[in-house]
Amino acid sequence: MYTYEDAVKQLQETGSISLINFKELSYEELEELLEEIKKWCVYSNGNKEKLEKKSKNKDKKKKKT
Numbered sequence: 001m002y003t004y005e006d007a008v009k010q011l012q013e014t015g016s017i018s019l020i021n022f023k024e025l026s027y028e029e030l031e032e033l034l035e036e037i038k039k040w041c042v043y044s045n046g047n048k049e050k051l052e053k054k055s056k057n058k059d060k061k062k063k064k065t
Contacts (some may be wrong), residue, residue, distance in 0.1 A: 004029040008036075 002024035010017055022030060 004033055007033050011037075 002021050004025065007017055007021060007025065007029075010021065025033065
């Protein structure tokens with residue numbers, strides 16, 4: 001299964017992600033990734049190293065349980 005972390009790794013290595021990979025992400029992960037890409041483009045000038053490597057939503061879910 002394709003995850004948020006896989007998507008970030010692919011973006012850092014290649015600078016792109018396919019629509020097929022977008023389709024494999026859950027809605028929550030896709031929404032989080034798109035928000036991260038927006039911040040990355042605006043505040044990091046596209047520096048691939050500044051992408052958030054871990055999903056914030058997964059951390060929140062772990063704390064709740």
